[in-house]
Amino acid sequence: MSIEFPGLPYASDALEPHVSASTLGFHHGKHHKAYVDKLNAAIAGTTYEELPLDRIIVKAHGAADTGIYNNAAQSWNHTFLWHSMSPEGGGAPAGPLADAIDARFGDLDGFRDAFRKAALGQFGSGWAWLVRSGEGLDIVSTGNADSPVISGLFPLVTLDVWEHAYYLDYQNKRDAYVDAFLEHLINWDFAARNFEAADAL
């Protein structure tokens, strides 16, 4: 059984002008696909081949199988990223997640400030995440391929801050890319579904 390379949940030009069709086409069709292809090549004929992607991440991390871990985590992270953005994104969360945002960060601007700080503070390549931690929320950043799942956290939404995610559109201005995500792209419906799903765990 090989790991599937999933399609985008929207057209490659659907996030313009905030993420160009060129960036999204390369990011999904080249970068994401390469992680999945390398993972499938690495797990062929091994016991990993029987596992779903999330189990491969945890097992490879525990076994210090670095190549498999990195490609498995990047495969998972990118699928999660596509759903973390939406052509109808931005705005404000609703329901229980909105209450949790206010309780943890004061208000939506407080969330945005904290997320921005995490995304800009990640030195080099990595990810910024809003996570469920127990009953509450937290914001974390991870380096390279690392997933908050291996720290027992439950991801709600993520942003890729590797340069390949924004350099064609924003060059070195990671701050403008992060602001565009927070104002126009963040998929609060996806985050809310994940927040409520965490209750069932």
Ligand code: MN
């Ligand atoms: Mn990426």
